[in-house]
Amino acid sequence: MIKKVLTLGLGKVGTLVGSLLSKQFEVTGMDKQAPHYSFDLPFKVVTGDVTDIQLMEKIISEHDAVVSALPYFLNKAIATIAHKQGKHYFDLTEDVETTNYIIGLSETATSVMAPQCGLAPGIIGIIGAHLAKDFEKLRSIEMRVGALPKYPNGEMGYSFTWSAAGVVNEYINDAEAIHNGRRKQVISLQGKEAINIDGASYEAFYTSGGLGTMCETYEGKVDKLDYKTIRYPGHCDLMNFLIHELHMKDNKQQLEDILKNAKPEVQEDVVLIYAVAEGWKDGQMKRNEYCKSCAPMVIDGQHWRAISWTTAASLVAVVEMVAAGALPSKGFIKQEEISFDALLATQTGSFFK
Incomplete structure (x- = not known):
């Protein structure tokens, strides 16, 4: 069950991911410094260094799922902690090496390991x-x-x-x-x-x-x-x-x-x-x-921007589907095995209609 979601990286895409997720889940957003927008964010924001393993182990343990909108080279460590703690993991990476590493983790995962949930791949x-x-x-x-x-x-x-x-x-x-x-x-x-x-x-x-x-x-x-x-x-x-x-x-x-x-x-x-x-x-x-x-x-x-909402909506729709039981509850999720019709039927996936 997914109730609490941690969103890492609060650039444009990560902020929109957190905002869309907050319509259905309790969201905490995290970045090295608080983002400055002209509007109030609809979720809690904390600051911290995502490369601090002890800090991330503590924060991830308090959530059911972690979504990474961080640069690709930071994702391996986050995915490793999520795997160790049995937390669902989603990211936007296009990096092949990072994805292969997460596929390796997924072989013994008790939760979902779903990289590449953005636009392309995604x-x-x-x-x-x-x-x-x-x-x-x-x-x-x-x-x-x-x-x-x-x-x-x-x-x-x-x-x-x-x-x-x-x-x-x-x-x-x-x-x-x-x-x-x-x-x-x-x-x-x-x-x-x-x-x-x-x-x-x-x-x-x-x-x-x-x-x-x-x-x-x-x-x-x-x-x-x-x-x-x-x-x-x-x-x-x-x-x-x-x-x-x-x-x-x-x-x-x-x-x-x-x-x-x-x-x-x-x-x-x-x-x-x-x-x-x-x-x-x-x-x-x-x-x-x-x-x-x-x-x-x-x-x-x-x-x-178009790149922000297309990327964010793709990821959030997959989180919605996992939470609703429309996708497997553990292991690696291939994007091509996700039903396009089912994705369009989600609250956020409907943006693509």
């Missing part, structure tokens, strides 16, 4: 699997997601709407895919393709982590499975120049600092979610498609 895998389930035999699943400024400027056509560390991490690390029926690693920032959505031109390219565990799930069942990030045209070549030709992959922190300084946050953004599955049904080749453009949303009188 709901994009739920949607991809939803499109694929109608076919008697699958040929391909392709998933594309873009978190973009509504009004791009400059050659890069980008502004940071979420963690710069996360963006850099997914641009540098290799991605996973299934091509010609074979599971393989592909280089991020490669595989560039043109993509058109509602008459607008974009590009899409491989980035790490967006598929979550889908390659494992669909290996041997599909000829092609891949995930690409959507950006405005020209972005991919510039990032390849920075990361590979200038060798900035060797100094992630410097790269993050340069990008954050050059491309500050914007309030008006758009999140593009696109997925397609192809296969055979009744002896004929069929194609299922999903495309949604998500704009900023006003929730309880407050303006939230």
Whole structure:
């Protein structure tokens, strides 16, 4: 049973996660310093160092579940404490190494271990699997997601709407895919393709982590499975120049600092979610498609960017489903095994309707 939830990391996404959870649970939010917003938060806030293991053991012990909206590199320690204490664990990580570590923990877990509950990985895998389930035999699943400024400027056509560390991490690390029926690693920032959505031109390219565990799930069942990030045209070549030709992959922190300084946050953004599955049904080749453009949303009188609410709502809907018994009560939860229809039926998942 979930009654008390600890939310770690009170940036934009973590704060909205806590606010949405507080509609159904008793929530405590924690960060190294109290966040400053122009509105009152609907949950209790405490301050502390999340790297202090003794402190975190005490605080986590007082809750039924812990949700991490922290940078990916802080999640292993939190997941370890949650596993040790038998507390449900949820996070937003796109980092493959972190996820594999949590999968290892889940083998002996007495509670839920659910990383990758955000946008990509997260709901994009739920949607991809939803499109694929109608076919008697699958040929391909392709998933594309873009978190973009509504009004791009400059050659890069980008502004940071979420963690710069996360963006850099997914641009540098290799991605996973299934091509010609074979599971393989592909280089991020490669595989560039043109993509058109509602008459607008974009590009899409491989980035790490967006598929979550889908390659494992669909290996041997599909000829092609891949995930690409959507950006405005020209972005991919510039990032390849920075990361590979200038060798900035060797100094992630410097790269993050340069990008954050050059491309500050914007309030008006758009999140593009696109997925397609192809296969055979009744002896004929069929194609299922999903495309949604998500704009900023006003929730309880407050303006939230598209990246904030799509990421937060994906995670909170999964917590709702676990609390309601609609998902397993222990072990690792694969996003692609979550019913899209059931997620849409939750209070928070209905945001995607």
